[in-house]
Amino acid sequence: MSAHKPVPSGTEEEPIDYARLFRDYQLDGAFDEMRTPDGGIRPEYQALIETLARLPHEELMRRKQSADLSFLTQGITFTVYGRDEGTERIFPYDLLPRLISASEWDRIERGLTQRITALNHFLRDVYGEGKILADRVVPAEMVYSCKHYRRQMCGLEVPRNVYIAVVGTDLLRLNTGEFVVLEDNLRVPSGVSYMLTNRRVMKRTFPQLFHSYGVRPIEHYPQLLLSTLRSLAPEGRPEPNIVLLTPGVYNSAYFEHTYLARQMGIDLVEGRDLVTHDNIVYMRTTDGLKRVDVIYRRVDDDFSDPLIFRADSGLGCAGLFNAYRAGNVTVTNAFGTGLADDKAMYAYVPRIIKYYLDEDPILNNVETYLLTEDDSRKHVLANLDKLVVKAVGESGGYGMLIGPQSTAKQREEFARAIEANPRNYIAQPTLDFSRAPCLFGGQMEPRHVDLRPYILFGDKVNIVPGGLTRVALEKGSLVVNSSQGGGSKDTWILE
Amino acid sequence: MLSRVADSLYWMSRYLERAENTVRQLDVTMSLLLDSSETTADTRWNRLLTSLGNPRGVKWQGDFDAMTRSLIFDSNNAVSLNSCIGAARENARQVREELSTEQWQRLNRLYHQMHSPQAQAQFRANMNDFLASIVDGIHLFKGVSDTTMIHGEGWQFIRLGRYLERAYATATLLEVYQESLLDLPEREHSGYQYLELVGLLRCCTSFEAYCQVYTADLSPDRILEFLLLNRDFPHALRYSIDGVRQALEAIQRSGGRRPPDDLHAAAGKLHAMLRYTTINEILEGNPGAFLHSIREQCQQIHELLYRYYVHYSIQSALAV
Numbered sequence: 001m002s003a004h005k006p007v008p009s010g011t012e013e014e015p016i017d018y019a020r021l022f023r024d025y026q027l028d029g030a031f032d033e034m035r036t037p038d039g040g041i042r043p044e045y046q047a048l049i050e051t052l053a054r055l056p057h058e059e060l061m062r063r064k065q066s067a068d069l070s071f072l073t074q075g076i077t078f079t080v081y082g083r084d085e086g087t088e089r090i091f092p093y094d095l096l097p098r099l100i101s102a103s104e105w106d107r108i109e110r111g112l113t114q115r116i117t118a119l120n121h122f123l124r125d126v127y128g129e130g131k132i133l134a135d136r137v138v139p140a141e142m143v144y145s146c147k148h149y150r151r152q153m154c155g156l157e158v159p160r161n162v163y164i165a166v167v168g169t170d171l172l173r174l175n176t177g178e179f180v181v182l183e184d185n186l187r188v189p190s191g192v193s194y195m196l197t198n199r200r201v202m203k204r205t206f207p208q209l210f211h212s213y214g215v216r217p218i219e220h221y222p223q224l225l226l227s228t229l230r231s232l233a234p235e236g237r238p239e240p241n242i243v244l245l246t247p248g249v250y251n252s253a254y255f256e257h258t259y260l261a262r263q264m265g266i267d268l269v270e271g272r273d274l275v276t277h278d279n280i281v282y283m284r285t286t287d288g289l290k291r292v293d294v295i296y297r298r299v300d301d302d303f304s305d306p307l308i309f310r311a312d313s314g315l316g317c318a319g320l321f322n323a324y325r326a327g328n329v330t331v332t333n334a335f336g337t338g339l340a341d342d343k344a345m346y347a348y349v350p351r352i353i354k355y356y357l358d359e360d361p362i363l364n365n366v367e368t369y370l371l372t373e374d375d376s377r378k379h380v381l382a383n384l385d386k387l388v389v390k391a392v393g394e395s396g397g398y399g400m401l402i403g404p405q406s407t408a409k410q411r412e413e414f415a416r417a418i419e420a421n422p423r424n425y426i427a428q429p430t431l432d433f434s435r436a437p438c439l440f441g442g443q444m445e446p447r448h449v450d451l452r453p454y455i456l457f458g459d460k461v462n463i464v465p466g467g468l469t470r471v472a473l474e475k476g477s478l479v480v481n482s483s484q485g486g487g488s489k490d491t492w493i494l495e
Numbered sequence: 496m497l498s499r500v501a502d503s504l505y506w507m508s509r510y511l512e513r514a515e516n517t518v519r520q521l522d523v524t525m526s527l528l529l530d531s532s533e534t535t536a537d538t539r540w541n542r543l544l545t546s547l548g549n550p551r552g553v554k555w556q557g558d559f560d561a562m563t564r565s566l567i568f569d570s571n572n573a574v575s576l577n578s579c580i581g582a583a584r585e586n587a588r589q590v591r592e593e594l595s596t597e598q599w600q601r602l603n604r605l606y607h608q609m610h611s612p613q614a615q616a617q618f619r620a621n622m623n624d625f626l627a628s629i630v631d632g633i634h635l636f637k638g639v640s641d642t643t644m645i646h647g648e649g650w651q652f653i654r655l656g657r658y659l660e661r662a663y664a665t666a667t668l669l670e671v672y673q674e675s676l677l678d679l680p681e682r683e684h685s686g687y688q689y690l691e692l693v694g695l696l697r698c699c700t701s702f703e704a705y706c707q708v709y710t711a712d713l714s715p716d717r718i719l720e721f722l723l724l725n726r727d728f729p730h731a732l733r734y735s736i737d738g739v740r741q742a743l744e745a746i747q748r749s750g751g752r753r754p755p756d757d758l759h760a761a762a763g764k765l766h767a768m769l770r771y772t773t774i775n776e777i778l779e780g781n782p783g784a785f786l787h788s789i790r791e792q793c794q795q796i797h798e799l800l801y802r803y804y805v806h807y808s809i810q811s812a813l814a815v
Contacts, residue, residue, distance in 0.1 A: 249589045258592040268592050273499050275809055284498040286648065286804040287750035289812045 016053040024445050025437070031175050032446060033098060033436035044099045044494060045437075051209050052096075057442050064095055064439070067205045071197070091194055092487035094438040097202060098449060098469040099213075105465060105493045108171065108179055111363030112453060113461045114353060116167055119184065119340045120457065121356040123163040126339065127153045137355050138348050142372075145423055146345065146392075148187070148338025150301060152308055156325055158334050159232045160458070165332040166225070166296070167455040168192070168468075171363070173434035180364045182431075182450065184349070186341040187333060188298050191488075192454050193256035195468045196221060196263075198490040214495040216465040221454065222263035228458035229294050232330045240293035243269045243283065247299050247315045257298055271299070276319030279326040294330045295320075301335050343392040343426045344370055367429055371422040380427040381418065384411045387427045389418070402478060404430055433478075436489070438471060448472040450480050451491065465493040496648045498805045500590045504649050505800075507586035507602075508656030514579035515633045516664045518626050520546060521566055523697045525622065532687040546671040546698075550574045563622070568615060576629060580609050595643035598636065605632035648749045651742045655800070658738035663793045665732050668698055669722060670786040676715045677782065684713065692718060699730040719782070720774035732789065733769040739796065740766050746804070758799040765792045 018041075027035060034045040041049055052060070071093065100108075125132050126143055133140040143149055168189030170182045199218055203210050226242065233240035246257040248270050261268035273283050274292065282289035302309050304316040323329045339345065347368040350361045369376040369387075380387055384403055391399030401414045418425050435446035453467035469491045470480035480486040524543045528536055540555035540562060553565050553572050569575045584606040587594055608614065609629070618625040637657075644650050672695055679688055692713040696702040699722055708725070709717050725731035740762045747754050768789075777785050 254591075262592045267497055269497060270499065273497050277809065277813060284807075284812075286496050286498055286501045286746065288752050288807075289809070 016050060018049075018053075021049065021053055021444055024440075024443050026446065029175060030432045030446075030448075031173055031177055031434040033173070033434055033449070034446075044101055047212060048096070048099070048209065051206070052444075060439075060442060063205045067093075067095060067201050070201050070204065092473055093194075093198055093201075094447075094471055094473070094487055094489040095202075095205065096437050096439050096444070097206075097490045097492045098436050098451075099492050099494060100451075101494055104179070107362060108451075108453065109463050109465075111179075111181075111361070112169055112455055112463060114357060114359060114362050115169070115181065115184070115349065116164065116455050116457060116461055118353040118356045119186065119349070120161070120163055122352045123334070123337060123340055124158075124161055125356075127156065127163075127336065132352070132355055135355070137351050138345070142344060142348070142423075143339065146339050146342045148301065148336065148342060150336030150339075152321065152325075153334065153336040157327070159234065159327075159330050162232060162332070162457055163334040164337050164340075165228055165232060165457050167457065168452045169455065171451045171453070172366070172431060173451075175432055178364070179451070180366050181349075182366055183343070184341040184346065185452075186337040188300060189452075189454070190253040190256055190298075191452060191468045191470075192221060193259040194488050195454065195466060195491070196259075198468075198488060199466070202490040210492075213492060215492040216495055218464045218466040221464045222260060224456055224462050224464065225260070225296075226264045226266070228456045228462065229296055229330075229332065231458035232332055233293050234327055234330055237293045241283075241291060242294040242296065243267045243292055244296045245269055245271070245274075245299055245317075247271075247303065251298075253298065260296075266296075271314065271316045274317035274320070276317060276323050279319070279323045279328050281317065281320060281323045281329045292329060294332070297331050297333065301338065304331075304335065343368075343390050344372075344423065347426065366431060369427040371418055371425050371427065376427075377418070377422055381415055384415060386430060388430055389414050389425055389427045392424055392426060400479075402430065405478075431478075436469070436471070438473070438489070445475070447475070448478055448480065449489070466491050496652075498807075500593055500649065501652045502805045503586040503590045504593065504652040505656040507583045507590075508653040509660040510579045510583035510586065511633050511636065512657050512660040513574065513664070514576050514583070515630055516661075517547060517566060517574055517576055517579065518630050519700065520668070520698050521563070522623070522626050523694045525563075527690060527694050530687065530690055532690065534687075534691070542671055546668045547574050548667060563618075564615075567618060577609055580606055580629075593649050595639070597639040597643045601632070601636045601639050605629070605636065608632060648746055651745045651749075654738060655742040655746070658735045658742065659793055659797060661730065662732055662735035662739065663790060665699060665722065665730060665735065666786050666789040666793065668695075669719070669732075670783060670790070673719070673782050673786060676719065677778075679715050681714050681716065682712075689713065696722075701728060701730050704728050716774060716778060719777070723777070724769060724772070724774060733766075736762070736766050736769055743800075755799065755803040758796065758803055761792060761796050761799055765789065765796070768792075 025035075027037065027039065033042075034049075035041055055063075071091070122132065122138075130140075132138050133143060164186045166189065168185045168191060170185065171179045172182050173179050195218065229242050230240060233242075242264075243266055244257055244261045244264075246254060246268055248254070251257070257268055267283065269283055269292075275282050275284065275289065277289075281292040281295070283292050297304065299315050303313040305318060305320040306313050306316060307318050308321040309316070320329070320331065321335070324331050324335075346365065347370050350365055353359060353361045369380050371377045371380060380389070384401070385406070387403045389401040389403070401410060403411070406414075414425075433448055433450065436449045437444040438447045449469050449471050451467050451469050453463055456462040469489045471487045471489055472478055472480045473487045520543055524539050527534075527539060537555065537557075544550065544553060544555060547566075550572050553569075553574075555562060565572050565575065567576045570577050570581065572578060584602050587599065587602050591599060614625075640650070640653060644653075675691075676695065679692070684692065692715070693702055696705050696713075696718060701722065705713075705718065705721050708721060708728075721728065721731065723732050726733055726737075728734055743758065743762050747759075772785075
């Protein structure tokens with residue numbers, strides 16, 4: 001229990017006035033990360049609460065301010081579109097860490113490893129032999145109608161058979177306390193820089209508390225990412241030149257791109273820095289053309305190569321795909337991986353795991369209705385006010401209907417859209433996912449949170465113990481996406 | 496280093512140097528206007544515009560406020576402070592990962608100072624203070640650049656931009672002023688004439704430095720000699736071109752390619768011209784043409800630099 005010992009405050013210890021701390025803390029059916037249903041405090045949170053309760057209000061506000069300043073001066077910002085000036089905003093964050101016990105993390109880690117391994121098998125199979133389609137476990141129609149399916153990838157050998165080297169999977173905790181998977185992000189997942197900077201700021205804000213908790217470190221993520229990328233280099237390139245390809249300064253995750261490039265010590269390139277010749281990719285340097293071996297790609301498939309994908313895009317590099325096909329450059333994640341994180345394909349993931357690994361999923365899915373199935377569609381259309389409907393190809397919280405919070409007009413629009421193109425939508429029950437305490441002007445209030453751990457897949461699957469806990473900062477809101485008013489908090493995995 | 500990154504660092508630096516040059520010349524012009532003299536306001540403003548390279552769309556139309564607003568706040572005017580600082584920051588933002596945090600913060604602060612809603616009111620309330628604080632901001636940026644950045648290739652491109660821009664601006668300024676300057680008597684200046692000479696020196700922040708070398712005895716020949724040929728003063732042309740040459744050599748050393756002969760020849764020739772020509776030779780010849788040729792050579796160095804390091808053809812690079 002020594003890990004949870006309260007931090008000595010130096011003065012005489014008075015009993016904690018929980019009533020004062022929890023004045024605005026409503027408990028209802030949802031799982032609360034900190035409190036038990038009867039109003040008690042979970043053991044891992046005990047030390048955190050005691051520290052906060054003993055901290056004078058002014059001191060707490062001072063630490064909050066110094067943390068704010070730290071984010072500001074580090075320039076940790078994301079871009080908000082559609083404004084003339086001042087397009088950079090600070091990413092909102094919450095000062096209270098979210099705690100996850102060692103046993104819970106162990107399950108998450110095993111579950112994610114299993115899931116990512118199976119999804120990688122799936123991609124290899126679908127773009128290769130297609131056994132899973134022949135065995136009718138996943139309908140071929142579902143694959144070929146996916147807008148992220150890339151037929152150019154068929155029959156193409158990728159280095160080490162790794163399609164998805166960098167993944168961020170969104171988890172939720174349900175009423176039962178169980179973690180489930182909400183979404184796999186297999187294309188260009190972002191947010192890892194916030195995980196890293198949150199940790200840096202928290203260590204400075206609550207050094208003693210952090211130390212007393214015995215939190216597992218995450219700081220080696222950039223190094224792991226670099227070695228993952230290196231392990232995927234083409235044969236015969238022992239000192240590979242690794243670069244990060246960014247869409248440029250106007251992309252909302254540009255801060256993250258510069259951050260990761262700097263942390264890994266690799267060049268941050270844009271499409272216009274690259275040229276291909278004889279199926280080899282070069283970058284233009286002041287010392288002439290320099291061969292590129294591995295590209296950590298933060299540009300979507302569509303914009304990566306105007307010769308193969310969207311011809312009107314200037315963000316990518318003409319000839320990149322052919323160089324990739326020739327095996328002269330590794331591009332990761334591979335093209336066409338969005339096939340496996342399509343929201344309709346998601347419903348098949350438990351079957352995909354069973355098919356390739358002959359195991360039951362360790363982390364379950366959220367119940368999902370496929371609207372291409374008649375019975376499900378009827379049920380969903382009759383219950384739109386209770387369900388969440390999502391467009392399959394969208395991300396970032398766009399193209400979503402949250403039933404209980406929708407208007408009759410919105411429901412009508414979605415009903416029409418579903419009838420017109422059922423393949424394009426899925427429905428899920430409105431989830432009462434867990435809430436964690438957040439700090440609002442010295443008071444604690446619960447807010448909905450999810451968890452996005454970051455998984456690396458090179459030689460083997462590697463998950464740094466932690467992740468980005470995203471918070472729906474608005475009271476009652478279920479939307480945690482940063483583009484829609486969400487924030488984040490540090491996630492402490494305990495030893 | 497990526498060519499695009501070198502390009503951005505080079506231009507970031509050039510734009511900041513340009514901003515500083517605009518401020519200094521504007522400041523001197525405004526203070527000379529306070530004294531009644533034989534030179535009319537029209538002449539002064541037109542001369543200022545010429546030495547700023549006759550920015551497109553900017554004309555002196557007899558309105559002091561409109562003129563200063565255009566040179567400081569008008570983002571449509573390419574040499575305005577606003578444009579130059581904005582362009583410097585935009586270049587920096589695109590290579591954020593190459594700059595130190597201190598550099599970025601400094602430049603950001605300068606940018607926000609220019610773009611704050613109170614900036615125009617602050618300028619009207621106290622013009623000198625406002626301009627001085629902008630120059631301070633630029634100096635601080637140069638200071639943190641020198642102390643927080645690795646003195647590698649990127650830093651050399653920053654230096655290169657600074658000195659090439661400065662050399663070009665100084666040559667332009669002198670070309671504009673040389674005729675009226677050489678018309679003045681060698682000694683025994685009237686008070687107004689004296690102020691003119693001080694004004695020219697102050698355009699290059701060189702009044703005090705001049706006095707240390709030549710005493711406060713101002714003579715047109717010596718001023719020209721000082722601003723053109725002094726080895727040790729950072730705003731003198733010879734010093735700037737020395738800086739260009741050193742930066743080019745350092746960049747060359749950090750790469751493995753064969754040195755670009757024509758680029759080194761161009762920089763070396765200009766350097767030798769300023770190193771070995773005496774002021775008497777210049778005055779006996781055609782000073783205007785001499786200054787003009789310096790500008791052309793600066794332009795040529797810029798073009799060769801681009802041809803070799805930034806916009807080189809892929810065929811020529813593959814042939815190596």
